[in-house]
Every structure is written in C-alpha cells, then in structure tokens.
Amino acid sequence: MPVGTHGAVKAMTPDQVAATGAEIVLANTYHLSLRPGEELVEKLGGLHAFMRWDGPLLTDSGGFQVFSLPKTEISDRGVRFRNEVDGSTVDLTPERSIQIQRALGADIIMAFDECTPYPADEKLARTGVRRTLGWLERCAKAHDGNRRQALFGIVQGSTYAHLRKSCAQAVVAMDLPGVAIGGVSVGEGHDLLVEVTRTTAPLLPEDKPRYLMGVGMPDDILAAIGLGIDMFDCVIPTRFARSATVFTRRGRIRLTQRRYRRDAYPIDPSCDCATCTGGFTRAYLHHLFAANEILSAILSAVHNVHFYQRLVADARNAILEDGYSDFREAFLAQYAGS
Amino acid sequence: MPVGTHGAVKAMTPDQVAATGAEIVLANTYHLSLRPGEELVEKLGGLHAFMRWDGPLLTDSGGFQVFSLPKTEISDRGVRFRNEVDGSTVDLTPERSIQIQRALGADIIMAFDECTPYPADEKLARTGVRRTLGWLERCAKAHDGNRRQALFGIVQGSTYAHLRKSCAQAVVAMDLPGVAIGGVSVGEGHDLLVEVTRTTAPLLPEDKPRYLMGVGMPDDILAAIGLGIDMFDCVIPTRFARSATVFTRRGRIRLTQRRYRRDAYPIDPSCDCATCTGGFTRAYLHHLFAANEILSAILSAVHNVHFYQRLVADARNAILEDGYSDFREAFLAQYAGS
Numbered sequence: 001m002p003v004g005t006h007g008a009v010k011a012m013t014p015d016q017v018a019a020t021g022a023e024i025v026l027a028n029t030y031h032l033s034l035r036p037g038e039e040l041v042e043k044l045g046g047l048h049a050f051m052r053w054d055g056p057l058l059t060d061s062g063g064f065q066v067f068s069l070p071k072t073e074i075s076d077r078g079v080r081f082r083n084e085v086d087g088s089t090v091d092l093t094p095e096r097s098i099q100i101q102r103a104l105g106a107d108i109i110m111a112f113d114e115c116t117p118y119p120a121d122e123k124l125a126r127t128g129v130r131r132t133l134g135w136l137e138r139c140a141k142a143h144d145g146n147r148r149q150a151l152f153g154i155v156q157g158s159t160y161a162h163l164r165k166s167c168a169q170a171v172v173a174m175d176l177p178g179v180a181i182g183g184v185s186v187g188e189g190h191d192l193l194v195e196v197t198r199t200t201a202p203l204l205p206e207d208k209p210r211y212l213m214g215v216g217m218p219d220d221i222l223a224a225i226g227l228g229i230d231m232f233d234c235v236i237p238t239r240f241a242r243s244a245t246v247f248t249r250r251g252r253i254r255l256t257q258r259r260y261r262r263d264a265y266p267i268d269p270s271c272d273c274a275t276c277t278g279g280f281t282r283a284y285l286h287h288l289f290a291a292n293e294i295l296s297a298i299l300s301a302v303h304n305v306h307f308y309q310r311l312v313a314d315a316r317n318a319i320l321e322d323g324y325s326d327f328r329e330a331f332l333a334q335y336a337g338s
Numbered sequence: 339m340p341v342g343t344h345g346a347v348k349a350m351t352p353d354q355v356a357a358t359g360a361e362i363v364l365a366n367t368y369h370l371s372l373r374p375g376e377e378l379v380e381k382l383g384g385l386h387a388f389m390r391w392d393g394p395l396l397t398d399s400g401g402f403q404v405f406s407l408p409k410t411e412i413s414d415r416g417v418r419f420r421n422e423v424d425g426s427t428v429d430l431t432p433e434r435s436i437q438i439q440r441a442l443g444a445d446i447i448m449a450f451d452e453c454t455p456y457p458a459d460e461k462l463a464r465t466g467v468r469r470t471l472g473w474l475e476r477c478a479k480a481h482d483g484n485r486r487q488a489l490f491g492i493v494q495g496s497t498y499a500h501l502r503k504s505c506a507q508a509v510v511a512m513d514l515p516g517v518a519i520g521g522v523s524v525g526e527g528h529d530l531l532v533e534v535t536r537t538t539a540p541l542l543p544e545d546k547p548r549y550l551m552g553v554g555m556p557d558d559i560l561a562a563i564g565l566g567i568d569m570f571d572c573v574i575p576t577r578f579a580r581s582a583t584v585f586t587r588r589g590r591i592r593l594t595q596r597r598y599r600r601d602a603y604p605i606d607p608s609c610d611c612a613t614c615t616g617g618f619t620r621a622y623l624h625h626l627f628a629a630n631e632i633l634s635a636i637l638s639a640v641h642n643v644h645f646y647q648r649l650v651a652d653a654r655n656a657i658l659e660d661g662y663s664d665f666r667e668a669f670l671a672q673y674a675g676s
Contacts, residue, residue, distance in 0.1 A: 006625070006626070006629040006631055007622075007625065008626055008629075008631045008633040009633075010631065010632060010633075011632040011633065011636075012633070013616075013633065013636060013637070014616075015616075031629075035625065035628060035629060036599070036621070036624075036625040036628070040599070040600060040621065043600070044600075044602055044619060044621055044622075049617070050619075050621075050622055050625075051622065052616060052617050052618055052622075261374070261378070262378060262381070262382075264382055278351075278352075278353075278390060279387070279390050280390055281382060281388075283374070283378065283382055283388075284345075284382075284388055284389065284390075286374075287344070287345065287373065287374045287388075288344070288346055290373055290374070291344040291346075291369075291373060293344055293346045293348065294348060294349040294632055294635055294636070295346040295347075295348075295349065295350070295351065297632055298349075298351060298632070298636070299351070
C-alpha cells in the first residue's frame, strides 16, 4: 500500500497512483483527525471522495504517530497528547480511534494498539500486549459489527516469542477479518524483523489477510512474503523518491550522483512505469533534482511506487506458479549484485 | 506558452501540459546553458527529447535574466555576467546566444536583445534600440538561414513611441518569420503596456506571428489580443498555482483562505480541466496547501495552465466568429465582477 498520510500520496495524482498498479492506499488517522478533521472529511463524503481514490482505503489507528510525540501520556484508558497543529490537549482512546476511522470511512480500519518501541524490556512488552488486547476488545465493541468497515486486530509483543504467541492467540480468537503484526520496523533491523515474523505469521489464520505494518525494504518484504505475509505499507517509495533515491532491479541508485549527469538511460530499462517508458532519462532526472524542480519528485515517485507494485505482483505470480523461493533468490541475487 | 524555465513546466508532467491544450512551451536559454549546459542537452538529442515535449518549443535569448543580475556589464559587444552556478565569468553575445539556442534545438529562437528596464530615460531607451538592432543583425548572421529554427526579432524602445516605431521598422525590414515586442511587463503597468502594444503591434506584419513577451494577466492578454498580438508567455499560471492562487471565470481566488476550508465545489464549476472535472474540491485543495503537499501545486498548475489555454482558445474562436469585442467585454465583466 502506498501511503497517503494527509489524504494524498506524496507528489502523485490518484490517476498516477492507480497507473502503478496500486489497488489500495493507506491514510493516517492521526494526521487527518488534526487536519482537516474527520468531521469535515465525513461531511464532504468521506475519505474516498475527499482524496478522489476509488479503490480500497485503509486507515491506521492514529496511535503509532502519537507514541513518538513528546509529552505523550499512556494509560490503560488511552493516550493523551499535545495537538501539533493548535497546541491543545487531545485524548485518543480505542473508542475515539474507531469513531474517527468510521467518519473517515476507509474500507479497512485498524484497532488502536500500543506500539512497543524497540528495544523494550519484557515488562514493557507485556504491558503493551495487555493494553493492546484490552483496547482491541473496546475497539470491537465500538466498531459494533459495522459491516462497511473491516476491523483488523494487531499483534504486539516486541521481540519476545512467548508474548507474540499469547497475543496472537488472543487476537485470532476475536475472529476479525484480518490480522496485522505491529511493533515491527521500529529500528530492530532485518534479522529481528524476520524472526518476529517467523514466530508470529504461522499463528495467524491462513484464509485471512496478514498485514505486516510499516514494512519495508524490498528484502524485508520478500522475506515476509515467504513467511506468509499478504499486506504491507511503507512510505519508503515516495519518501526516497523525493530525495532522489530510486529502485531498480539491480539495486537502489541515487540520481543526484555525478555519474548520472550524462546518462541517457531510463531509471531502469526493464521497468514499464510511466517514467521509464516515457523516455525520461537519468540525466534529465539528475538535472531536475539539481534545479529543484517538483517534477523530479513526481517522476521518481511514479517509478518507485510502480517498482514496489511490480515487486509484489511478481511475488504473487511466483506463488501461484509454486516458484516463490526461486523467484526470491533470483530477485535478490540481481538486486544485491550490482 | 506555459514556461518551462529549466526544461520542465513547474509541477507538471509533459502529458499534463499537453492535456491543458497547450501547443507550445517556452524554455529559458540562460538557465539551461548554465545547467545542465546546452552541450549535454544537444548530446541527449536536443531539448524536445530531453524534456519529452513533442510539440513546438521556443527558447528566449538568455538576455532577459542576465540583465537583472548584479555585476552584469553591458557593451555593444554583448553582456558579461557572473555565472550563478559556479561563480565563473560568462560572456553572452548575439553569436553565443544563437549558438546555445541552436544546440538546444527549439523550433522558435529569439534574437539577443537589450531589454530596457522601466522606467528608462530616452537616452537609455535609444541605446537599447541601437544595440538591439545591431545585435539582431549579428544574430541573423549567426543563424545563417538555418531552416530548422525560426528566428524572431524583438522590438524595443521602452515607452517612447518614436523609438518603438523606428525599431519596429528596422526589425520588420529583416523579413524574419515572426516579431516580438520586448521590454514590456517590466513594471510599467497595464495602461502603459497597452499603450506600447497599441503603438507597436500595427507596425508588425499581419501575416506573421506577433509575440508579446512575458505577458501576462488575463486582462493584459485580452487587451493585447484586441490589438493584434498572437503569442504570449508567462510564468503566472504555474507560479500563482504554487502559492494557492487559482484563476476562475469570476476572478482569482486564493485557496488558502479560510472561506474555502469547507467548500465542496471545484475551483471553477465551469472549468473542464482535469482538476475540476476530477472532483477535487476547494476544501481538498485548501487542505493540501495547509499540509504542504506537493499535490496542491500539481492540481493547481493543471487548472491554471488550462485556464489560460481556454482563455486564448475562446479568444481565437471569438475572432473567427467576428465577435472578439463582445467576448472580451463579457469575459472581463464576469471576471472583474466577483
């Protein structure tokens, strides 16, 4: 899922997002509730209409951003934080998160959880699991079986296998339409990310979407797919695009490097995105970044989001053809080999 | 002509530019010669290929930007200035301007002229005309009848009717494929702009394009069309877009104003641009500007460039139907009446 934090995938029109093959977009409850406010979005017909995205939308619970703010106070009741936009004090609770997400109207909404930071001692991780499960009950109650929005639960437990296991069992017992693994991609690195996913993913229902939140780099994603993960979201494609870093089958390249100044090739000659097939050369993109032209971010975002969509589409096809391991190995050999 | 200073119309892809109805784009010789350099552009197949614009291109002479730099020295030979990018001393002469423009490969290239600032005393204006005519001869010689690029001459003379007249006669005598009126839109205001155009336009050939450089606001353009002008270029549509100012049939509006926060209408309900027909509301654009999203500039630029293209297309149709005065009056009554 490309990320549209404020109700817009950065530097892309909805048409350009759809043309990359993206089927679903993530938007951030925290940001949208502060500005423009979920009431306004609802009044204007909901988030789909507001941001002109006809496909499925997923909103997070709003918690993730709040935990990293200074002066945030966490209790069993919920989270109290300082509104960045107007300075006021705001309470975010499971009930309030569901209320906001209902007003925004995404197709998939996320339970309000406590995202345990990394590293965390076992006590902190255990508290996180306890709150996450208590809050999930309250989210489910507030959601009240609303059939227009699928509520996904989230498994926490940091890097502790027994906590991940007990949390997963409790979340799965809720019989929700999808389950996410949270508290990853918070600085633990590739190996621990894979370990947590290896521990947790098999505990989740096979016939429901498994969503690894906030992941990630291509190698993270391919490892996780191999472990049974179905869904990802990440700001990397669009964020890296704005700083001139683009993905190719042979690894990442940074278009501001001098070596691309006279380079007449597209970003990736094997890519069929609008930027690469449109004849825009690395030299032109190098120039656009040097001249600080907005078009640099647009063309690079189009390419990077397309790269990620093709990555998961190729993975999906490889799975259907029973050749996922070979596909992954070949991809990584080429990707890392440059 | 939308302006693509660095070889890119700001915040728009070439497809989006073409979709507004724009047929020709202007690019700036000064900027492109400094970065990425005309040699590189030529090596990569010329400016059309470099910026992926299949339609006609026009480049200016590079002089206009140089005159406003500090430490620029002007002599009959040409202009000496400090390179903003690397600090070196650069000489720009008629011969050099034509050489750069030949390498860039635009379809229409402009003679190197001395753009007289406003206000200017008569002596300064007379010197400007003398140099402009001397440089035009040298440009024509350097151009050497190159049939792949149409060289346009430029009429200077500041606000002095007799200087405009003598300059126009000398330029027209060169029998070039088009003639421009320069040294306008330099701070002289609507009334003087109209006066200079009224003095100069009738002296230019009827059967060749007449180009009023750097103009302008809708009322400037409509006045100039009424006086026989065929071509314009201006950064206003894209520059205003980035600062949230968009054009409507009922006048300009500034989308960051609080009154648009909850406004469910498109920028202009009568507009058929991709932004207005795409369902993007003023409230959404207000939000995108507040959140500092790049998409705000994209959607607003698409609208503004389309607004200008429709303005001149409507003017063209009104002329063909012999109803230009009525069209202009009706347009301005609605535009100014809000």
